[in-house]
Amino acid sequence: MIQVYRVLFLVFLLLLWEGVSRWFGVEFFISRPSAVAQSLWKILLNGVFFYHAGITTLEAVLGFFFGSLAGLIAGLVLGRAKVLADILDPFLTAFYSLPKVALAPLFILWFGIGLPMKVILTAAVVFFLVFLNTYSGVRNVSREQLTILRLMGAKERDLLTMVVIPSAFTWVFTGLRLSVPYALIGALVGEIIAANRGLGYLLSDAASQFDTAGVFAALAGIIALALILNTAVKLAERKLMPWKANEAEREVAV
Amino acid sequence: MSATPFIQFSGVQKSFKVEGRHFVAVRNVSLQVQRGEIITLVGPSGCGKSTLLNMTAGLFGPTEGQVHYDGAEVKGVNTRVGYMTQADHLLPWRTVAGNIAVPLQIRRVPKAQIDARVEELMALVGLTGFGESYPNQLSGGMRKRAAMARLMASDPETLLMDEPFGALDAQMRLTLQTELLRLCRKLNKTVLFVTHDVDEAIALADRCVVFAGRPGTIDHVLDIPLTGERNLVQLRSDPRYVALCAELWKRLAPDVAGAADPASLAHSLEVV
Secondary structure (H helix, E strand, C coil): CHHHHHHHHHHHHHHHHHHHHHHCCCHHHHCCHHHHHHHHHHHHHCCHHHHHHHHHHHHHHHHHHHHHHHHHHHHHHHHHCHHHHHHHHHHHHHHHHCCHHHHHHHHHHHHCCCHHHHHHHHHHHHHHHHHHHHHHHHHCCCHHHHHHHHHCCCCHHHHHHHHHHHHHHHHHHHHHHHHHHHHHHHHHHHHHHCCCCCHHHHHHHHHHCCCHHHHHHHHHHHHHHHHHHHHHHHHHHHHHCHHHHHHHHCCCCC | CCCCCCEEEEEEEEEEEECCEEEEEEEEEEEEECCCCEEEEECCCCCCHHHHHHHHCCCCCCCEEEEEECCEECCCCCCCEEEECCCCCCCCCCCHHHHHHHHHHHCCCCHHHHHHHHHHHHHHCCCCCCCCCCHHHCCHHHHHHHHHHHHHHHCCCEEEEECCCCCCCHHHHHHHHHHHHHHHHHCCCEEEEECCCHHHHHHHCCEEEEEECCCEEEEEEEECCCCCCCCCCHHHHCHHHHHHHHHHHHHHCHHHHHHCCHHHHHHHHHHC
């Protein structure tokens, strides 16, 4: 039933949009759904959309992968080495406070305007989210569980694989889930600032030609991409943390 | 060799700092435990019984005095003991079978052997068929049994048990008590066993250490002159056992126990 209402709401919004655009003569600024659909259909048919979406996805996924890998390793290491973490704390906080997209001009200077620049910018954005979450995850490992395993003769390696990493997992995934939209931001901002390929380029190119319908078509594509990436992370989470999955299904009892 | 005690507490005192105030958990505790002995510790809550177990496990040292284990002072984590705490501390991301396998995996036992042993232990504690469940799907008693199976899998020479059977139903408790007694006698394990159950304290013990509260001190050590091999059901009607239970009640609650005839009190408590 909820689904039906949702569809009705969507239809209502689109009709409102179409109506406002036609009756008030503001099509130049807000386009209209039928024009957007046409525009989207065109770039879907001639493959332009898939080419650009493919580039953006590649940048986002690569940046997400390298950024989260680095964040994961840094989080694990600093989480276990308390002194090192204490020394680095103010520097990390300072770097964290810097909006990472502000680094884009510097990255262009260093890596040019090609794919590597966007991947690195995306990785820089993702790194901190995953790093901070992994770090708190490692810090929140139950000391009692570690002690019980130590009494069983566990070495540092056993503690890491049996307790620390699985325990940090929940936190890591929170970081990963939060990172997905930011990975897209990194890739898109990189493309809008300087590129000749990608959905960000498609977006700014359409805008510069006053093609409002094209802008909305590109936005629709970006939303679709974000939804797909989010779903992928959610599925991975279910697969990798079965004990969490049944937690959600469990009846609540106190 | 047998002259030197296996576990020895000499003049042990332990104080903690809680919110800036010192508070003494145990004071002037001296106790000698021989290898293969089963010692139960009873007494009011917060009288430092768990503190003694923690010190035997080497989780922290005494403020004064010494704890010796097998001739050497306990310094750092004592991996020769197995500790079953009040909380089960199962790993939530592992299944029951996975949790029981933990000590075997730490010892790098081959996979096939682990599987067989885990199956055996699950049958022993009545968890057959629950191997693939996660701890958060189990009841408190089942989690305790899983923790018990894990302790058995780790097979330590000394067992430290802190109210391990508190959350269990009567039949399961009897099964696990019997099994614990049988294994410990057969493999000559040394056991320090904290309990609040008077029957349990007598039924399992070679000696029962009675604590008095705050700060915790040893009030009395009760010798239990029952045979090592016992049938825990027949034991209930053994007059020596009944007398010992009454004796322990008198030690624990002299005001209450003094009012009634000790023997009848022990009987009435069994009914409860």
